[in-house]
Amino acid sequence: MPATTPSTAKTSTRTSPSASKLDESVPLLRVADLAVSFDNGKGPRIQAVDGVRMTIYPRQTLAVVGESGCGKSVTAMSTMQLVPRPPGRFDRGAAFFNHNGKSVNLLTLSEREMQQFRGSEIAMIFQEPMTSLNPVYTIGDQILEAILLHQNVKLDEAIEIAVRAMDDVGIPDPRSRLSDYPHQFSGGMRQRVMIAMALACDPVLLLADEPTTALDVTIQAQILELLRKLQNDRGMGMMLITHDLGVVAENADVVCVMYAGRVVEYGTVFEVFKHPLHPYTRGLFASIPKMHEHRRRLVTINQIVDNLDEFKKLPGASDGVRPWWPWHDPPKDIRPKPGPAGDYYLQEVSKDHWVGVWRTAAVSDHESPPPDLDYRIADDPDAPSKKK
């Protein structure tokens, strides 16, 4: 892989890249069969991510959903090589990033090359706004650090860029607040600072790792609204990691449901919400309390995924296609490939819908393409309900 240095391509003039500059039909990020494991000190390695595939297009929001520890964050952090190695290790796979028309495998870049991508091309915002800012530096210092690193500008220009970025994310009186310290900001404001910092260098891809989990509900809505607006303005691709299905429904174009380090369901937001095929996804939806239902006890996710009938609802179940579910024994006719995750396969069940299934005879005979959805709700004339 030739070393590419985005900063040379990126000049100070590129302050507002319009979406038209990006080829929207080429995926920004294509994660292919990613597997990451961690050293446990003693005992076998912990396989955090195993055979994950996904794509993100410009101006698209991919929501990654799943319970804690299912590998959502590891997937995102791997694409930026933020997974500490050791104890982490990339076992397999690649993360191809479309950089000015060239496809770059982010996982094989050297640390120095990767630094050119971090912040400038791909930015990330984290879950904990309270601790993600360095307490001993002013906000201005921290935003300027990123700008001065990636953009060939003078200090006063950089300050202008920082002020504009802070203004964009709705921080009042940005110029005077540049010299404030993080502890002088509230949680919501700090998350805005984080977003301003991430967006100051106009990244084309934003990885938002549960950006609103630590915030209260009203702030959540504001931040998500802000992110959506910025995304539309700039044509960024966004990976939105969350476990809040409400957030998914509101914001996502494509949904990727993960469980135990593997993708169990992948599809457009309408497909997945209307026709959830994997029992785990169905369990997730069923465990949301509904406003108008009166039940003594809520349905737990286990009640759904333990129900064998649920597994038969998958198309092709009669042919021996079974949703992959680690708590069950694999079907009799399983044909595993050698190596980890060989018993698992991400099967296309319809044009815009993939489900993780056991690699049985029925599926291994019908190779399906990896999940790849160039879909945005905003462009979809058939979308059942346009968002706002």
Next chain:
Amino acid sequence: MGTYLLRRLFLLIPTVIGMTFLIFMLIASSKGGIGAALAFSSGAGQAKGESAALQRARLEDRYGLDSNVVVQYGRWIGRVSPVKFGTRDQVSPAGERFREPRSMKDPPLWEWFVGALPEADAPQEVPAKDAEDEVKQDAYRQASNDFAAARVDHVRARTEFELAVGNLLRETGHKDAVESDGTVNLGLAKRIEPDKSHAMWSDVEQKAQLMLDTYKKTISNKATLDASFATKPFPEAGIPIIPGVISVGAPDLGMSFSRSVPVISLIKDALPITLLLNLVAFPIIYLIAVPSGILAATHRGSWIDVASGSLFVALWSIPVVWAGVLAIGFLANDKYLGLFPVSGLHDNDAANFLMLPSWGKDGFKMGYALDTLWHLCLPVACIVYGGFAILSKQTRAAMLENFTMDYVRTAKAKGVDGGSIVMRHVFRNSLLPIITMFVTVFPATLAGSVVIERIFSIPGMGSMIIDAIFLRDTEILLSNSLIIGIVNVVALLLADILYAMADPRITYK
């Protein structure tokens, strides 16, 4: 910032008071208490007894040995504090300090002999207030000498009387009123009806007569001295705030009996030496320990980490006395390597040295500065080596902890390179615990330098304290502890201020 500093300085006062109280109580709880006699007094026989009595009289003046230890402490802190209450002292231009004579203690067990204590004679004539200073001063000195002489006689008479009473009581079956060291428990003795028919009673009576006679002479002389003091023969010390009640003046650290000089002049010589040792040692500790801690953290698990960790723990575990003895023995002793001077801080001939090194016709001359440095090598080495481990370990731990912080991930996600993350983000945050470590390292270094001074015979505060312990020179012990305590507390305060400056989350309010 100003108010913050003021408030912190103000908070030091109770700490210093508590600290000195602790040491005072420690000494007071020892055998003989605050007034314990010098373990060694110059002279022999009569002269020795006289000097001991004089010392006893001085201590009684200063602390009021008959009162409660807490009151004694109060008197002491009143003397050393810059804010003073009561009549102001008078100081001669030569620096001698004269204070209002304290009231005399009643002689013991006088109830056994007389109906009432003897009254003082009328004071002798003293020069008028508006007389010449010299006349007043001569009169005062005369009165003071008379009083001191009479008092020494009285104290000795009293001691002999107590011994006689002790013998009598022991003989007449009142063993419990006599302590194991021969002194009489006066409280108990007062309640005993003495056996006047015993053969020893006459001895007791005779000693009592002598004691009461000397007492009468002493209080008469004291009346004269009081009158003389009231004429103000010397200028008064300090600046009055409310005349006669509160004044501000230089602390009175008392006289050293073992050396017969004011303690303050001893401290003036010794303190710079101790400070020099620490000020040389301290930067060395930080300059070696902090970078190695950073290296160990960034190369966690590598040979650098393991080697520096093991080396520092080993150094830390070397007892300072062993290091000192080995250094003196093998490095300094002429029988072995003889590379360094064995003791002291300067060559014997240092007073004649030039400041800087020079080449003369008899070869290379070290000069004062280099000679001092050469003498400092071993002591400073012995002070610093133990400090590396704890500071380096703390730096490493702080760095490692900060490496796991979320903001480091943020910085990485921004594209900051590894070196900047280490120094700009992680180390900057690790500064706070490193500054905090000052609180542990500085007192340890200071105390270490005390021991080192003793081993290398450097005439600093530490040597002085340990000499004073052996000699039971209470004044040096108390004053040196006070000064070392203040040095320590001020250093800790500086660290606090540094911390407040380094951490933006702390506001100076």
Next chain:
Amino acid sequence: MDPTQSTTRTQTLESVTGVHLMQGIGHKPAKGFWGEAWSQVVRRPGAMLGLAWISVISFFACFAPVIASGHPIVWRDKTGAETVTSYPLFEYLTAVDLLLIVFGIVGPLWVLIPLGASRGKRLGMLIAAGFQAAVIASLAMYLQSRITHGTAPGWVLDMWLNVKAPKENPNGPRDLLILLSSLSIAGAVSLLWIFIPFTKHWWTRVPFVLLVGAVSFACISAKWTPKLESWPYHKFEASGKFEGTYTLVPWSPLQGDTAFNRKAPGESPASMLPEDRVYKTVDRPYVLGTDADGRDVLSQMLHACRLSISIGLVSTSIAVVIGVTIGALMGYFGGWVDMVLYRVVEIFMSFPVLLLLIIAAGVLPRNTYVMMAIIGCFSWMTAARFIRAEFFKLRDQDFVQSARAVGLPLRSVLFKHMLPNGITPVLVDASFLIAAAINIEAIISYLGLGPGDRPSWGHLLSAATGQTGEFIWWLATFPGLAIFLTVLSYNLIGEALRDAIDPKLKKARV
């Protein structure tokens, strides 16, 4: 969903997912907090070396009197027609020597031979037993010294005079009294001990407690012979009518002979004697030389092990008890209690502790026990601060809140719910405290402020440099090395323990 089947299916995997972990695959059974910490410590070679050295020291602390003694093991008197054999070494062992020897033999066996209960529990019982024996021994010795000095309470002295009256067997009644008193003390301590929980049912502790009580009481009551430092055996041997068999190091620690003067390592007393000697001497060399008074350095060093071990343990125990109590008060009650007590802590911390200790050692009586006490009383501050900080954290945690909410008594909240969670840093710190105490003892002894009534490494070290500027290398090297190794051992163990229990450092990777 059958977990056993899944187990068999995935056991061979080289990596596991979170699901496997939930299914119990890839997990090792938890060893418990201290078990885990111990296994971490064992993996550190430094810590193991430290443990080994401490074991060596402990061994000598127990057995020094039978390894290094001027008393012969066997003494044959051939003056009469028949050879009379006696065993002076054993006759002149003190009660404490005897107790320690019993413990030195029984202790390791008790811990190492598997006996049902877990090793940790047996170790706990051993420590308990040692504590019990120590209490009995010190109380009995205290009583004995009060009786012999005539300062015991009136009723004890009366009893004593009553039993002393029969002249036929002067030792019998005295021994009887001591027997009775130590028996009652042993009984009281045993009763106390039974109700301090360290095994589940109190009755399981009864036989153990009785056994320990009986052993210690037997040792103490059997040995009331006054301590004898040495006896001129060699003078008798020179006549040829006596013969002795000596221990490995045939000198008692304080058995000096000014005529022999100071000797370098390897020299033997024989080489210095005049031809017409009245002493027949052991021809063995002084392995580590002697000090200025001709006292064997090796023997002194072996006997000093006991002081070294005990000064560390006793003073640290005092410091931990004071520190935990004050820290718990501050941390639990907060408010003004905290404010007042923390001022006290600050006052102690605002002065160099070593200097405070030097002054205290200088002005207070020169006595081993006083030294232990002052070291303990002036080094509790770190423990108090640790506990305070932990308690502040714990106080607001849910499990403590709920313990209080369900109305558990303060005792239960403090000792059952808070202390076990907050004590860890203190226990790790204790290892460093022991090291510091040994170091401080060396410094104080070196400065000439130590007790000096029994052999001590620091005391030996202080003799290495005289006022005359001479330097005796063996007095500097060997005792200093012993202090260094001991301090290093405790520090290494402390480091290993700290790294083992500090989850923050484990998580941290660059």
